[in-house]
Amino acid sequence: MPKGLGLVEAAQSAGIEIPVFCYEPRLGPAVGACRMCLVEVEGLPKLQAGCTLSAQDGMVVRTAASSEKAAGGQHATLEFLLVNHPLDCPVCDKGGECPLQDLTFRYGPGSTRMTFSKLTFDKPIPISPLIALDRERCILCYRCTRFSTEVAEDAQLIARNRGPHTEIATFAGDPYRGAFSGNVVELCPVGALTSTQYRFKARPWDIQQVPTVCGMCPVGCNTSVTVRDGKALRMLSRNHPEVDGGWLCDKGRFAYPHVRAADRVTEPLRRGELGLEPVGWDDALDEAERLLRAAEGRIVTALSGAETMEQAYALAVLLRRGLGAHSAVLPESTSSALDAFRLPLSALAAAELVVVVGDDDAVDRAPIVDLWLRQARRNGAEVVTIGAAGSIPSAEGTAELLSALAAPGNALGARLRAAERAVLVWSGPGGGGGARLAETAHALGFEGKPGCGAFHLPATPNGRGVALAWSAAADEDETNPEHIRLLVVSGDDAAASPGVRALAERSDATIAITMFHGLATGWADLVLPATSALEREGTMINLEGRVQRLRRASLPPVPDELAWLARLAERLGVTVSPHASLVFDELAQTVFPGLPEPEERAALAERGPYQAPPAATSHPPAGPPAPAGEHFVGALRLLRYRPLFSGPFVERVPELQFQRPERELELSPADAARRGIANGDTVQVRSNGTSVELRARLNRRLVEGVARVAEDHAGELHQAVEVMKG
Secondary structure (H helix, E strand, O other): OOOEEEEEHHHHHHHHHHHHOOOHHHHOOOOOOOOOOEEEEOOOOOOOOHHHHHOOOOOOOOOOOOOOOHHHHHHHHHHHHHHOOOOOOOOOOOOOOOOHHHHHHOOOOOOOOOOOOOOOOOOOOOEEEEEEEEOOHHHOHHHHHHHHHHHOOOOOEEOOOHHHHEEEEHHHHHOOOOOOOOHHHOOOOOOOOEEOOOOOOOOHHHEEEEEEEEEOOOOOOOEEEEOOOEEEEEEOOOOOOOOOOOOOOOHHHHHHHHHHOOEEEEEOOOOOOOOOEEEEEEHHHHHHHHHHOOOOOOEEEEEOOOOOOHHHHHHHHHHHHHOOOEEEEEEOOOOOOHHHHHHOOOHHHHHEEEEEEEOOOHHHHOOHHHHHHHHHHHHOOOOEEOOOOOOOOOOOOOOHHHHHHHHHHHHHHHHHHHHHEHHHHEEOOOOOOOOOHHHHHHHHHOOOOOOEEEEEOOOOOOOOHHHHHHHHHOOOOOOOOOOOEEEEEHHHHOOHHHHHHHHHHOOEEEEEEEEEEOOOHHOOOOOEOOOHHOOOOEEEEEEOOOEEEEEOOOOOOOOHHHHHHHHHHHHHOOOOOOOOOHHHHHHHHHOOOOOOOOOHHHHHHHOOOOOOOOOOOOOOOOOOOOOOOOOOOOOEEEEEOOOOOOOOHOOHHHHHHHHHOOEEEEOOHHHHHHOOOOOOOOOEEEEEEEEEEEEEEOOOOOOEEEEEHHHHHHHHOOEEEEEEEE
């Protein structure tokens, strides 16, 4: 085994167990807090904490299996931990999957010598609306506080007081509010920190774990869904070391109850004289067939980018082959040109120089990327952000910033050329699908350097997969109808897009495939129920270009999209299989031509990267030009961004509402001073006759001339805005 390897890992590689509580390699260097890993080292008089030792040549180590002294130390440690630990295993959420429970059976005392009363505390203590704390169960392993301080770097979870009075708490008693707070629940080796959503919902012997992939963002974190009676009750990390490193963001971990939202569309709706009315599936498919045939090919399809490849392909076969429709509004996609600079996301942690270009924060587009960037800094890398609120503030667009990096004489560009482990990250917004990023990486000489790469953080979970699947259904180029007879909208995110709403106003009729009674039900002529990523079988492509398989974890209350698409396709004379595996086999013949055998395709779709052909470029139909905003003196450029905790799924989970963005407008101190605005003041933001009232927040990193606001609160504001103290 390698010299210097941690003693716990060295023992594991030799098939020897050293029990641990506080030790967790993802948290950094061991701290030896719990003393469960005590071992006897020949030549040393006292027992040693094994997790803090490194394997050395000639070192002789005896564990509890071969040393009475080590066994006695572990026995005493467990007895000490159990002195005040409550014996409530039958009702504890950790019971049945608890390391303390397991190690007590193997190494602990069979009975207690203690006769005094155990300490008790008020319980549960709300750490946040998502997390509950039972202090009497805590063994002070410090995993949670170390995660907060050393991984998420939010420093909100702390250990206060000293000695026997030490307890876990939040800083100043405020709710633990962060993008990754839920990881402390999974890290806790006992039942001290529990999820309020899962609390008392199930026991380990009546649940199943379904391995799948999170469909909330383009990272594609590997997850394990806890299921009971066909319902998703909990989301855990499945730890793909190259993708997510074993972490999940709070949106991916806690947004799953959206599948049980009260306003979920559970039956087709058809517009009649009294508005939308429920109809049976046969009537709904009759109406869909009528609308599709009446459109005579003048159909525009708007896709959200959250569909599986199989769903996008089936819809494309139906519309393009069955009806000759060739126009689509495809989601933002990562260009295949970036395949030449592909690295796993974990390569960010090993980089020496990382440059993030764009006005959107990485945590909002691809939250786990933010954790990789933080780890890169801790490992000694320099991380430079260039954008409206970056460490190098700039008012230029993303494309211009990339061009500037590649220009001769650019100092930062010269450093990127010289580095052997440099990574470029584009965090939008802006078009180009990553092609501009690939051009910049090529100009900087990244080709031929195994440690150099580039990542584009798209706005949708499966933009590239959807684009590939759509282009695979037909060879013809996109054509734009002058007059739209039918608009087909797939997904709630697409329905909420202002551009799609503008297309709906121009079309004669609209079919919306949506999960919720939202915006689309206000103007759609036919609404067909959709499913969630938790309720689907299929494949998705993440921002690395890695194909991963979704598995159905929750039973949907409506038929799968492939089931009714297959029935509708049959009416139109084309064949679409209702089974995702068969659709993938057909799709793979075009997209993955080098993998002819279905078994190999199934293995590919599990975890492996691939080399895919470029997807066809979408040419969406021209709509009315977006208002550029009034040109008045003192106008600021409005920068709209989509926060992580936003969108139709978050809106329907009560426990996540405290994470949603405040009604704030970010201003630079200089712009605020010119307008007499102080931090916290109420301001009026106006453009094109629209006015929105927000609270001002001064951002010292924001470039002058720019105002930044979340999409949730931007309303109908356009590019140029006037900001006045309210």
